[in-house]
Structure formats: C-alpha cells, structure tokens
Amino acid sequence: MYKWIHQFGSPKYFYNISLVLSKWIAFVCIACFIAGLYGGLVLAPADYQQGDSYRIIYIHVPASWMSLFVYLVLATSGAITLIWRIKIADFVARASAPIGASFTFLALTTGAIWGKPMWGTYWVWDARLTSELILLFLYLGYIALQSSFNDKRIAARAGAILALIGVINIPIIHYSVEWWSTLHQGPTISKLDTPSIHYSMLIPLLLMLAAYKTFYIYVALMGVRNEIIESEYNTAWVKKLLDN
C-alpha cells in the first residue's frame, strides 16, 4: 500500500501515468459533454414554469458543485502536503486553485444571467450567492498568497494552512449567510430517493457533472505535468524528455 503511494508520488512515474490517463479522460470528457449538452438542450422538456431558460442549470449547477469540490481538493492536498510532504500534492493544489476560481466565477456569472429573467435582477444578497462570492474571495486569497512566495515549497505549505482554515470556515460561512437571508431555491438533487426533478432532466445534469469533473481532472493533470517539468528541470529524465 505504502509502496504504491510512494511510487505514485514520484514525479517521473506520475508524469508518465498521467500522460496515458489524460487521453482516456479527454475522451470521456468530450463524450459526456456532447451527450449531456444534447440531452439537456435538445431532449429534455421545457420547464412548466421557467420555460427554456432553466436549461442554464446544465452549465450553472455543475460549475457550483465543482467550485466546492475543487476547494476540498485544495484542502485535502494541503493536508497531504503538511503530513506526508508528497511533492505531487503541492503540484495538484497549485494547479487546481485557478481552475477552482474559474468554476466559481462561472457559477456566479451564469447564476446572474439566469437571475435577470427569473428574479428580475442580476444580483440579490441571498445566502448561496453570497457564500459562493466569499468562496471566490477565498480562492483569490489562496492564489495571491501562493504567488507572493519565491520558494515554492514554502508557498505550498503556507497555502496548505490557508486552505485548511478555509475549509473549516466554509460551513460556518455557509450557515451564517443562510441564516442572514435566503431567496435561492432549495436543493433539488440531494433528495436522491425522491428527487424533485424528472429523470429526463436529471440524467443530462449528471452527465454534465461527469463532463465537468473529467474536464477538471484533465486540466489539473496538465498543470501538474507543467509543475513537474519546472521543478524537476535538472533531472536526467526531464532533460531527455525536453530534448525529444
């Protein structure tokens, strides 16, 4: 078990295996995107209340799920960095932060675009919107902290502490804001036994979630490979790789 982890954590091994994996992941990602978009935008029926404009959920909902998921990845890899000092975890965190910030931004903007016809305004001071906005600030703070260190090892460990504090704070922020005011509609998906969404709408949504997740993995792996080449610049195998 431990042997496997160490092998997986070695930059050279990780680089090679991620190259192989990326091809498959890209394939799954494109397939899910096409199927999800076709199912969501063409096959799924229009909503009886919102008409066709509800279809933005196929972009919006996966983006906001991923925004939280990527922050969890940041915190998890931060913990791994602090406890086991595995280099790959540093790289994963560093590569994930900008992607997570982009997902958060996408969720906020698509929400605003949907909000204009539905709520009559681009922005309301509602609980979920506000906590999503604060999440964006947490991401930006993380990126700002990371980029102000010259030494990448120290940057990774400082960022790890920040991500861990942030992840403890996210539920507190969420519930404090929720208590403060609520307008956003209640969750639809989490009631898995009796979902309040019809399967013809749910299946494309889940496909889109898979597409987003594989897209994230694909882009993050690309970033990690970049970091590996940058930090292992002086090793023989990277030189050989770059010569080709």
Next chain:
Amino acid sequence: MSESINIFFVMLKRDLILAMRDKTDFINSLIFFIIIIVLFPLTFGSDAKLINELIPGVIWISALLATCLSLESIFRSDFEDGTIEQITLSRYPLTLIVSAKIIAHWLTFGIPLIIISILMGLIFSLPVDVILALFITLLLGTPTLSLFGSVMVVLTIGLRGSMLLSLLILPLSMPVLIFSILAVNNASINQSIIAETYFLGGILLLAISLAPIAASAALRIRLS
C-alpha cells in the same frame, strides 16, 4: 509543566511592556478606527435616524478594518530582529508563546477598541439595548478576529505588505461580522440576541482551540 505556564506569562508580560513603551502602533490603529466611524455620518448626511440605523454596522466594519491594520504589527518587530527565531528554537511549546502574543495584542488593542465603541454608541445616542449588544458581540468577536488574523499575519509576514493580509482576513471574518450584525439588529427591535451570542461564542472557542496551533505551524513553515 509549570515552566511552560511560566513562559506563557513571561511572554505576555514582555509583550504588554513592549506595547506600553511603544504606543504608536496601537494608538494609530485606534485613531484610524475613530476616523472611519466619523467619516460615515459625513458621507451620509446629518439625518439622525438614518445614522442611528447605520452606526452599529459602521462600528463593526471599522473594528474589522482597524484589527486588520493593527494585527500587522503583532509579529513584525520580532520577525525583523530575529527574536521569533530564537523563540522557535527554544524548548518551550510554541503554541503557548503564540497564544501569549495574541492575548497581549487583544488586551492592548481589543479592549480599548471596545471601550471606544461604547463611547461612540453613547455619542450617537444609540438605545441601551443596542449598545449592550454591540458590547457583547465585540467582546466575543474581536478575540476571534485577533486569533484567525494572527495565523494570516504569520503566513504573510515579510511579504507584500498589508494588502495581502486584508485579502486573507476579510473573507474569513464574514461569519463573525454577520452574526454580530444580526445580534445588533435584533437588539434594535427588542428581540433576543441569545442565539447569535451562542454562535459567536462557539466560533470563538473554535478559534481559541485551533488558531494558536495553526499559527505556530505557520511560523515553523515561514522560518524553515
């Protein structure tokens, strides 16, 4: 064990004496606090009713900004002259030492800030209930800010100044701000503020138990 407790008080006393000898830092941040509060009525006009509704929130935002500013100095001189390295190398638990420094900061900055806030409340002739709510929320909220802030201070010390520090502290201080404002609003319409007080107390306990550990871990990282 008693030796460790001893070092806690030695450190606390040292920081308090240092703060008393060099008052500029914390007096400046208190003046900054007062100026921001005074600026708001100047911007919103002299409508007494409007000002009365706004001023508790204004006091809280000013407290947040002033804490950000004053926290910057908590480790600065020790970091610059290398004292903090010697402390980290010593055999005493770093968590205790860091806690002593944070408490010293709160005693010299937080308590005067609370007193000034109450005076401000009296000057703007707020209702007694609102002033009481302001007192309770500041009493529970400002130590939380100092504790979480100290971790961010250690992470950003020696980096690009206080901008980065504010960027890190302000999003994380949102829950404290929200619960405090809710409590003050409830007090202004004669509602109970028990629930918000419990939440603020809970967050404070969380901060007390986690922030010194995180701050000393961050300190070791910064000095590695």
